[in-house]
Amino acid sequence: MKTLYSAKVTTEGGRKGRTISDDGILDLQLSMPKSLGGEGGDYTNPEQLFAAGYSACFGSALEMVAKNANVDLGDYNVTVTIDLGQNEDEELDLSAVLDIYIPDIxxxxGEDLINEAHEVCPYSRATRDNIDVTLNLLIDED
Structure with a gap:
């Protein structure tokens, strides 16, 4: 692989620690969610960070395929929900639901665009056959 960009982030203290990028732009306190036995509060967690990255990356992939198809996305958005759960072996697993809103399509x-974006998005390719990913197209109803 030819590297185009590298992001380097260090986390001290796991889910209850602090995560800092090597350039200092990302500097966040982490907290265990209350539903996992933590204190919660005004801090983020790995699942939120993953959802943020996935939604931004998928949005860019969608823009690329829409441009190639000469389709105007309008004021679209991508909402990603990352669920942390247990499988039948009581091991922790992730799943992702992507709700993609494209107005006036x-x-x-819309389905062609999101399926093609799912093929080219690096997050989608990294998660393929590793976690369950559900794609939902949200449109305006007339």
Missing amino acids: DVET
């Missing part, structure tokens, strides 16, 4: 075109 027909269902067939």
Whole structure:
């Protein structure tokens, strides 16, 4: 692989620690969510960070495929929900649900765009066959 960009982040203290990028731009206190036995509070967690990265990356992939198809996405958005759960062996697993809103688009075109974006998005390719990913096209109903 030819590296185009590298992001380097160090976390001290795991889910209850601090995560800092090597350039200092990312500097966040982490907290265990209350539902996992933590204190919660005004801090982020790995699942939120993963959802943020995935939604931004998928949005860029969607923009690229839409541009190639000469389709205007309008004021689209991508919402990613990352779930942390246990499988039947009581091991922790992740799943992702991507809700992609594209205004003023027909269902067939929208589905084609999000399926193609799912093929080219690096996050989608990294998670393929590793976690369950659900794609939902959200459109305006007339």
